[in-house]
Amino acid sequence: MAVTMTELDVATEGYVQALLLTYLDDTHADHDQGSGDGPFLDRTYVVTDVHASYMEAWREVVAAFINENESDVREYVDAFSDGREGWSMIGYDLLLTRSGHGPGFWDRGLTDVGGRLAGAALALGQGPPLEIANVFNRV
Numbered sequence: 573m574a575v576t577m578t579e580l581d582v583a584t585e586g587y588v589q590a591l592l593l594t595y596l597d598d599t600h601a602d603h604d605q606g607s608g609d610g611p612f613l614d615r616t617y618v619v620t621d622v623h624a625s626y627m628e629a630w631r632e633v634v635a636a637f638i639n640e641n642e643s644d645v646r647e648y649v650d651a652f653s654d655g656r657e658g659w660s661m662i663g664y665d666l667l668l669t670r671s672g673h674g675p676g677f678w679d680r681g682l683t684d685v686g687g688r689l690a691g692a693a694l695a696l697g698q699g700p701p702l703e704i705a706n707v708f709n710r711v
Contacts, residue, residue, distance in 0.1 A: 575638050579659045583638065584631045586663030588619045594673045595702055613704070621708045633696070634663050641692050647685045648677070669693035 575583075592614040638645050649658030661680070669676030670693040677689040 575635070575642075579655075580631065580635055580638070582656055582659040583663035583666075584627065584634045585619055586660035586665075587630055587634050587667045588622055588627070588663075589614075589660070590664040590667035590673075591702070592617060592619070594668065594671065617708050623707060623709055626707050633699070634666060637666055637692065637696070638662065641689060644685050644688050644692075648680075648682060648689060651680070651682055651685075665689070666693050670696045671698050 593612055595613050596610050645662055649655060649662060652658035652661060665676045665680070666689075668674070669678075669690050677686040677693060680686055
């Protein structure tokens with residue numbers, strides 16, 4: 573069964589939510605250039621602040637991941653009581669896992685399917701560096 577546009581949109585939003593919660597905002601006034609410490613992106617931005625071209629690029633990444641791992645993705649989503657939450661977690665855990673941010677697919681108590689999805693996410697690599705000035709509609 574093909575993924576619906578709504579499911580893909582929810583998964584992509586989950587991907588971006590994870591990005592906002594795990595990447596530091598190096599453009600924020602409280603960012604310390606010397607130590608690299610500072611606030612995370614979610615302190616300044618929300619999903620709707622992301623430029624359309626980045627949303628589309630990330631949507632394509634999420635769609636390809638889902639299509640290439642469809643049976644495992646379906647099993648993963650079905651493990652959540654709320655289907656919307658499951659689709660959101662696919663995107664969320666895809667970003668966390670591929671970026672090496674600790675928790676991710678292997679951290680949800682779904683050992684076999686989580687391990688397979690983690691392997692697929694890690695195979696994507698971390699992706700290109702995030703250039704905040706280009707990603708958001710407001711900086």
